[in-house]
Each structure stands twice: as C-alpha cells, then as structure tokens.
Amino acid sequence: MTGKPLLRVGLIGSGFMGRAHAFAYGIAQKVFDLPFRVELTVLADATAEAATRAAQELGFARGTGDWRALVTDPDVDVVHVTAPNALHREMALAALAAGKAVHCEKPLAPTAAEAREMAQAAARAGAVTQVGFNYLCNPMLRLAREIIESGEIGEIRSYRGIHAEDYMADAATPFSFRNDPVGGGVMADLGSHALATAEFLMGPITRLLGDAVTAIAERPDGRGGMRPVQTDDIARAHLRFACGASGSLEASWIATGRKMQHDFEIHGSKGALLFTQERLNELHLYLTDDPAGRQGFRRIEAGPAHPPYGRFCVAPGHQLGFNDLKAIEIAGFLEALAGRAPEPFGFAAGARIQALVEAVLQSAREGRWVETA
Amino acid sequence: MTGKPLLRVGLIGSGFMGRAHAFAYGIAQKVFDLPFRVELTVLADATAEAATRAAQELGFARGTGDWRALVTDPDVDVVHVTAPNALHREMALAALAAGKAVHCEKPLAPTAAEAREMAQAAARAGAVTQVGFNYLCNPMLRLAREIIESGEIGEIRSYRGIHAEDYMADAATPFSFRNDPVGGGVMADLGSHALATAEFLMGPITRLLGDAVTAIAERPDGRGGMRPVQTDDIARAHLRFACGASGSLEASWIATGRKMQHDFEIHGSKGALLFTQERLNELHLYLTDDPAGRQGFRRIEAGPAHPPYGRFCVAPGHQLGFNDLKAIEIAGFLEALAGRAPEPFGFAAGARIQALVEAVLQSAREGRWVETA
C-alpha cells in the first residue's frame, strides 16, 4: 500500500449522493486493489458547520462551507460534485480550471448546452471525468452487455427500458428543484438512467419519438399555496438504434408501488435478456439453442463468474447492494485516473445522455421524430 | 334442462380457434347454468371431408364443406366464424343477413372500414354479436376493472400494456396470411388484444402516437424464394385516455422467449395493479393505505371471490386455463342471446379495436399524433 501514490479527495455535498460517494470510498478501499492510497481530504457543504459535522461523520479530514476553496485546494486531486444539478456546471468548470479530475453526479447539467460546455472543458483540460450512472456498474449489466456483444443471443431486434419509482406519486409532495422548468422533470432525473442503460447495452440511439406528461398539475409551494408544474412526471420514447433494433423507453416518478424499477428486456434472433433492478443480482437469459421442451428464461444469480462480484465475495448468491455498485463506480474512476483503463462514462458520455434527454422532451413538444445520431 | 330453449350452433373453421370454441362449449355446458340447451349442429370446413372429420372429433352433428349453406341453414341459430381474417366480413354479413347471431374471432376484419360495415350490419339486423377477446374474460381482469372503478387505487394516472409472443421470431418462418399487407401485422394480430384490454380497463383512448417496425425484412415464400415483408413485427404507441391518464402499448411477435406476455401495469394516486398472462390466475395490487413498513404488491390468487371462478372450482388457487377463458366468453354470449345481459364485446367493439389498430399504423406511417376519440 505504501508504494502507491496518494489520491486526495474533495467532496461537495453530503446528501443522498454525497453520502453514497463516501460509503463507496469506504467499500472500494477494502474490496479493490485500488491504484492509489486514498485520503478523504475535504468535504464542502452549505455552511462550515454542516460541512464539519458531515466530514466527521463520513470520515473526511476537514469540512468547509466554501466549495470554491475546495475546488482550488492544492491538497485536493479529485473533486466529487454531488450538489443540486443547477450548480454542477459552475462547480465542475471551476474544478477543471483548477486542474482537478472531476466526478459529477448525473444529470451532468440542467441543459444539454451546459453539459456540452462541461464536456468540452474536460476535453480541453485533458481531465479524467466521470458521471454517476451507477446502475451500469452492476456485474449483471456488464454480463448483459457481454452476452449481447458475443452474439450469444444473435442479432438484437428490440429493446424495452423502464425506470420507474414512486417518490413523486403523492400530489402533496411539495414543488422542488426537481420541478424546475430548466433541467427538471422525470426524464432528466430518472430517464437519464434508462437512456444510459439503453446505450450501454445497445449502442447509439439514432432517432426517437417522445412523449412527456405532467400528471400532477400543481404542487404545494411550501408557503401555503399551490404552484403549477410544467415538468414531466412521465416521459416515454419510441427508439431506433444504430445497430438496427427498435425500442421503447419509459421514465416515471409517479409509478405508485415501484421503488426501483430499472428494467430492460432485449430480444435477439437467438435469445433474450430480462433484468429488473428490483432483483439486481439476477439476469434472465433465454436461448433458442436450448433443446425443444427444455427452453426457458434461466435465472442467473450473480457470482464470482461475473466480475467484479468476486472482489466482494468468493461465494455466489450472496448479493451486492446499491452502495457496492457505487464502490465499483469509484474503483473504475480510479483505474481511469491511474491510466489503466479509459473511463467509459466521462463528461462526454454525460453530455450525450443530457442531449438525449432534451431530444425526448423536444420530440414530445413537437410531436415528431428527432434525430440523435 | 328440458325447460330451456334450444340453441343450435354452427361453427366455421376447425383450426386453433375453431377447436377452442368447441372446447369452450363443452366446458360451458357443464360449468355454467346456461340459458339454453346447446346443440352443436354443423361445422363447416374447407372440404366436406375435413368438415365431417372435424365434426366427429369436436362433437358436432354434421359437417359441411360449404360455409354458405351453414350460415343460411334454418337449423342454425348462432354462427361462429373462426376462418382466416380475410373471410370474416363475407361470412359474418351473410350470417347476419340470414338472421343469425354471430360470434366472430378477432380481428373482426382486415380493415377498419370492413369492420365498421360489419358493425353497422349487425346494428341494422339487431343481432347479438360477439368478438373473441378472450383475455377480457379472465376473472382477474374483471377484478382489475372492479378495483379501478371502485376507486380503490384512486385516480388512474398511467397505463402500460404489452402483448408479446415469439412465434414469428424465427426468420425462417414462412410468409403467411399474417404478413398480408391488408390486415396483417402484429398490431392487428396481437396488438388488438392489448388495445382491447387497455380500453376494457381504462376506458376510451383519445389520441395515440404510433410506431411500427418490420424487423425481419423478408421471409421464405414457400416456393424456394424469399418474399419481402411489409407488415409490422413490432408496433408501439404512446396513448392518451379520456379518463385523463397517459399510457403506452407494445405488440411484438418476435419477442424471443415470450410465449404469452399479455401484461399491464396501472398506476393510480392511491395504488397500483400488475398483471401478466404468464400467471393468469394472479393479480398484484398495491395500496398506499397499507401501513408504513407493510406496503407492497400483494399477489391475489384467483378464487371463488372472483366470479365466475367459483363455477369452475369451489376452492381457491386451483387455477383456470386458457380454454376456461373461452368458456366464460361463450357463456357471456349466451347470456346476451337470452337477453339477460348486454354483450360488452359485440361487433361495434370489434370495429372500435380495428379502428385503433389502423390509427396506430397510420400514426406510425405519418409520424404524428392521431385522434381516436
């Protein structure tokens, strides 16, 4: 360990995702043979007091109420941005300008233009970047991609992707930043995950025909009144892929009863794949080459045959959890930082997803197909 | 039994659906207290010989190679049309002209115009008619509708419907009548079921935005060559319902691995419903009123609490099969014939579904929303 270079981490934000990043470092340092010694150096939050408290809780050396100080801190090598989406651009650009590597939570920015600007800045800086599309880190998704790429299920013909939750299903849930007309809505928040998975597995989406619905017309404004909602509660798209397949995609945050339905179903000429995040340690595989009378979807349980599961546990079936996926994400980022492997989900990829999000919404507004090649 | 009036049945066709109708009468006569004594009088098939053989096998008194004789036979009260789709119109119109009640398998006709003509003819004749949307006869679908109508899951916000099979997934499957440019394609064949279920549960679809894909460009022509395919292998639509909800629909007959995925998921403000035909004796219900920490989709198994299950079995969990659904369909038809209850799925409803099928395909061709109110 002593022979490894040091990597000093700065984290902006200590909410859901900020905590997940801190947990992920805790796990990744144990589970993986990381290319760095990691030091959790500084955590920035809204106030110095909150930052100090969170730093202590999450194992950072110190806290700061000034994120600008963090991103220019000479003692920080890599910056994790988990602040609200509206701030991503400013923070990331500042960090890039200061020569940092940057991980930014998804969505990269409220608009595709901003996201593109960030990707260009990262490219100019030659920085290693990552966007937090954690579901892609699941060994079962990697297995799915491997099965597709190997040709095991033949030519891919169709795709169905869903990301549905219900955390906005209660009409009494107040208007929040998620309902902001710029960058808000379910397609940006959850649909971005579904888009990322779709392209991860299937390659580029070339055209789409979108639909976006505001199902809950107004929400409490927190001051005793109601505020009209303009953003999408459900968004859908018909898809075409460069590989020749067609598909569909749906995002909903008012899917009552669904807590984490990040699902896909893929049909090929020689087989099929099913997955639901509700059972994230399973992938279901159908093969037409199985003998007649013996065909069926087989339920593959995650195990050491599906890297990097074996880093977490030597026995199959013991299961990874959500924070483990974040740890795999972090480990990949550090591999990229060490130059061992390219980061497949850098800012360019994040900007791509954001462009797709906007394409869905634009297509929905205009009621016509939009090119996304 | 002796006090009941006689009903004399004529059946055209003895394929998959012709057999299913004969089975259904066999079951319905035992299971239900039908308003008629049923006599299976005559079966028509392509040739007299085939008809006689099928009549013997399926318990009809006699066979005929002449369907025209059957539809005008004074000894026939009700005509069942299970011949290929292209013949539905001619047969049904002839039967209606002869004063018969008519059951016609779906789709009612290759084109919406023909289907409308049939519906108008039925209305003019004042005939009792039925179209074979058998999945709607499942007690679990009736339960779903009851739950929706009762308000148990609140205001309905979204719908997702799928009918996917894989019987055309093999590119070596020859070109057939199903690929006929007029009336062929998956939206007509399987999508019609999905549309029927959608309107059965949700009420009228008012607008839709379709997508239709030919995934297998050519199929063997049965004469050693290949024939180009113009019909849809997969079709999809974004939907709007008169009730205010939005939704989506997908039909595929190249969904490798899927044998009978007639599924829906419905989200309301107070609950949700899930169903898959792969487990047709179950309905999954989520209620937000369940106590915190105890919420979840509950798996309701079909039982005597879900009429008419109790006619088939006094104990819950013993399960109905596909032919039982057809028996429920037939029993409903006979109730309508006896004037006890209106037939909800007569020719008018069949024409409605056919119009929706065409609307999806038209919308797909034109790449724009189409009104269907």
Add this chain to the structure above:
Amino acid sequence: MTGKPLLRVGLIGSGFMGRAHAFAYGIAQKVFDLPFRVELTVLADATAEAATRAAQELGFARGTGDWRALVTDPDVDVVHVTAPNALHREMALAALAAGKAVHCEKPLAPTAAEAREMAQAAARAGAVTQVGFNYLCNPMLRLAREIIESGEIGEIRSYRGIHAEDYMADAATPFSFRNDPVGGGVMADLGSHALATAEFLMGPITRLLGDAVTAIAERPDGRGGMRPVQTDDIARAHLRFACGASGSLEASWIATGRKMQHDFEIHGSKGALLFTQERLNELHLYLTDDPAGRQGFRRIEAGPAHPPYGRFCVAPGHQLGFNDLKAIEIAGFLEALAGRAPEPFGFAAGARIQALVEAVLQSAREGRWVETA
C-alpha cells in the same frame, strides 16, 4: 366417432369432485380422441331430487337417490365414486362385484386395510380402476419424471415435497368428517397427494420418520359446543427412497395464505428441478452442464412439446387449468379401459399411498423409523 364403442358412465356424488369429474368428461370428449363414445348415464346423490337436479346440471341422462342401484345398473360400464371417504370402500366393492370399472377419488379408503381390501377385490375382478391423483396428470410433472428418468439431472440425491393449503386454518371452521379419527387428518387428505407425487417422480419410499401435530385442539361441533380434535393439522416425514435418495415431506391445511402449494424440489448430481402448483404451467430446470456464468434455473413454460398439452392448445404458454388436469386423468382412464395403456394409478397404487399415510402417522405416534418397502 360412430365406429367407437359406447362407454356409459355412472357418477356417485355431485360435490367438488363430482362436478370436477363431470367437467372433465366434458373437456376430454372435445380435446382427446377418446377410444369410446361417452354417455353420461346416471348420477347418484343423497336424494333422488338432488340427484335429478345435479344430473340435469351436469349433463347426465338421469339421477337416482340410490347408489346401489347405480353400481348394479346394467346400463353403466364405469362407476365414479366421489362420495365421502367413509363410503368409498362399500361403493367400490359393490361396483367391482357388479363387474364395473371403477374410478375412486383419493384417499381410496379411511384405512390402509380397507384400501388393500379394495385393491385385492379389483385385482380379483380383473377390473380397470383409477384413483384421482390429478396433480400427476400435469404435463409438467410428466416432464419432470422424464427428465429424471433420462438422467438429465444425474443421480438423484434429495427430494423435498410439500402440500400446503389453508382451508382449515380458521379455528372457527367446524369439526367435520375430515377430523374423523378414522381416516381423517391432513396427511390422509393432502399428504396423500404429496406422497403420490413423491413416488411418481422418485420411485418407492422405503423408510420414513414421521411427525404429526394437532395445532387446533378443538373445533365447533355445530351444536354450540366444542369438540376435541385428534387428527393431524400438520404432518411431516423424513424419507428414504429405493433409488438411494433421501427426502422430506410436509402436509398442512393450516398454512395461512397458501391456497395450493403442491411443491417439490429435487436435487441431482447434474441438475435440479423446482415446481410449485401455484404456477402449475411451469417447471424450473437447472443443469450443471450449462456454461459457467450462464447457469441458472430455467423457467420452462408448458407447451405442445409437453404432451398432452398440445391437445388443449397448439400454442405454448396459454396454460392449462385444474379441470384440464382432471380431463387428462379421465382420458388416461379411458385409454386403460380400452386396453391401450396400463393405468398407472389404479387401486393398487391408491392402497400403496394409503399405506404410506398410515406409516407416517404410525411413525409419528411411535417416534421411530418405519419401513415402507
């Protein structure tokens, strides 16, 4: 059809199972190419009036209040006994004495001694007999046996069988014939099914170590008082099979929430099988020969590859129901009557199961292993 010999059926009883037999004939006549023309000749019930009403309802030519007249009726070829268990012996012996073929519902008789007597009488008479172990008629169980016998899952090592329902779970359910100390109890009622499935799949049980529990000590006697219960509500056994495998078995009728849990799990040296009657159209198969990283239980859906499913439906995934299983049972009986195939579940087999039921209860009483070879 006209060339086929006539088979005239007499049915004793018109309750749950009596109705199921009538339904089964209705289905079987349509679905199968039976070796006989079937005539439902006479139905016997407690009173002439009830019998006449049931005969009309279920399609029998006439009814009688005198079962003795039925079993000696020269116009009856085969007698179906679905009366309460306590009457099985007397009815079946009378029918055998009159030269009839006899189907008797399970359990064959309240005691193994009586069952043995019936089996001996059947053997002496050279009669074709059948006992109603309908679950064995499921194409998926036949598939399971075929997989075992073919060696596909290697040497069989262990078995777990369960039959659990909850229809006696309410302590307010009155004392009934099922609680009769002679022949009552869950092992006789439901455990008999589990034992039949175990030996159907695994071959003979050679030794067992039983456990029997009365969980609800008293039940309403129907006259305002309570009556102590001596029969088993739950019964279990450790098992040894002649094939060398070990196993376990459980029967419960107080398994709250379970409506029809007739399950088994079988582990072999090269694979495994899972089944639950709750999804009776599926069998789950695991094969160690599947490639590493691609192994998993595959969910096989019933289809034409699994005879006689194809008689019911030409397309896979459409599903059979409980009454269809009874129809397969009846069709098998008629095959045996026609001399085309031996009936695997005649009275001898029924007596065998009854002997096993008693062995479990005896072993439970004595707290020691009992030989059953």
Add this chain to the structure above:
Amino acid sequence: MTGKPLLRVGLIGSGFMGRAHAFAYGIAQKVFDLPFRVELTVLADATAEAATRAAQELGFARGTGDWRALVTDPDVDVVHVTAPNALHREMALAALAAGKAVHCEKPLAPTAAEAREMAQAAARAGAVTQVGFNYLCNPMLRLAREIIESGEIGEIRSYRGIHAEDYMADAATPFSFRNDPVGGGVMADLGSHALATAEFLMGPITRLLGDAVTAIAERPDGRGGMRPVQTDDIARAHLRFACGASGSLEASWIATGRKMQHDFEIHGSKGALLFTQERLNELHLYLTDDPAGRQGFRRIEAGPAHPPYGRFCVAPGHQLGFNDLKAIEIAGFLEALAGRAPEPFGFAAGARIQALVEAVLQSAREGRWVETA
C-alpha cells in the same frame, strides 16, 4: 468523532470471512454513528508475510504471523476470530484470558462441549462477545420478528426453515476440514444458520427429531486416492418450539442450483411470512384481515421504514448486499461494547446453536426425539 473513545481491532484470518469483517468495518465506519473511533490495528495470518500483505490490502496497520501475539497485544481491544473452526476455541479462550472482547465466526466450536466452555469463559470474564450469525442482521429478518412479536399474524403455528447451497454438490470436490468427523458436516456449517434464524424468530426449540445423510460417500483425498466421508451432506429435523408451534428444518450443501437459499415460511392464526435469502431485500406478508377477494402475500421491499436500512440509503428499494449485513453485525457489536445495548448473539447464543446442531445429529443417530429445552 474526536470525542469518541478509540477501539483497536485485531483480526485473525483473511479468508472469506476475514475479508468480510474488514469490509464490514469499512462500511460501518461510514454508515453508522459508531460509539468508537475504530483503528484496524493488527491482522494475523498463517505467516508473517501473508499477514502483512493482507493487512495492507485490508487496511490494517500491521500484520503478524503469530495469532498468540495478537490476542495478548496490549494495543488490541477486540479480537475477531475467523480462522478454521478447529482453532476457534483456543484462540477465543486466549483472547478472553487477555481481557479482550471477542467476535468469533460461527460455528463457535467443533463440539458443543467446547462451545459451552467458551461461553462459560466469556461469562467469567464478563467479556462482550459476538458470534457471526450475519443473516439475523438483515432488516427484513428484524421486521419478521417484529411482526411476529406484535401479534400481527396471530398465534404462530408452524415454521419451515431451509439453508441450502450447492458448493459441495460436485462429488469431485475434495475432502476438506468441512468433512472432519469432529465438527464437520452441513448441519454445523449451514444448519447452524437455519437454527439461529429459527430461534431468532420463533424462540426456543424444545424438542427435535433429526435426520442426517451422507449422500456422497467418498471424496478425493488430494493425494490421488479417495477418502470416505462420515459427515452429513443433508440434515433435517422435525421441531417443537416453546411457543407451542411445530416446524421443520433442512440443511444441504448438495442442493444443486441453490447458491443461497436461506428461507423460512411461518404460518400464524392471522397471517403468514415468507422469506428467501435469494431476494434478501424482500419480506412477504399475508394478513387474513385483508378484505375478501383482496388477500394475498404482499411483497415488502426493504426501505427506510426498516431500520437500519435508512443508514445505508434514504430511498427504498435500493437494496443492501451481503457485506452490508456484516456491517450491521459489527455495528451491533460495537453498540454492545459501548454498553448501549446487549449483544443478542454472544457466545452463550453460539453455544446454544452448537448444542442444537449436536442434538440434531444425535437424534439422527439414535432415531428418536431429543429434548433441547
């Protein structure tokens, strides 16, 4: 954090469980507000070299090839024993003698006598101890116990517990310490988990009737020959609980296809519970109080309503993994060390389980019920 007392950890072993303990500390330090500052001080392994390497990998300050030095090290407060079972007793007694708190992996010792000796030593020392029954740390198991204790499912009547895996199913897997006649076998290895869960949920087992089977008679001895196996590959027991319920239990390590089937099903007078470790973030609950026609097992997904899930993730449905369960275990241990809460699974509990393991095997040998109250 600075105000918290320091806890210095010594770990013996760096295999599957040693790593899991290290991972668990990494996670627990982030996720929980632990009562201590934790220092991973020293790791002992077979050789100094292996220990040093593992220490670096797992984040311990130093390594040692001498476990005796570790257990008496004045810089160590708590000792984790994850060495092979045969060494547990010696290591734990030495650590207790040195005044350490001790966590010992299950099974506590090869024999109940040794385990009892260890428990007595812990009691004499007044030491805080813990045995690694990690499955009990699952929020869903805690929810199950809460539901039982609250009376939500009424009087508990029956229990079915299974722990089945297949890692010894291949007859070519060599003879190992797991096959050692003293302390080996599946009941000790996996059955101990099933027993722990059974008593965790149901309270004390008072009597049992066991069965133990050696299914694979000999295994490769690693020197080219074969070695006879005397230990159990499958073990089962009929159970009686102090609460009045009966039950059954099965352990198998030759359950082909099963990777982690740690399951239970519990029937009460007013409801039921189902659980499988294969979907460890779900608990299925049935309530007879649900309205007629709406009853069914509801699938409860783990969320913040089920402590301590919320420490790991603020959103429901994101799922915990195996290592998270170990982190909860560790956090509980530290709570006990801080005197905040008693440790429910100390050495006394571990000795209890070991006594039950022996009781099953003794009962199996003698073929009779054994008292375990």
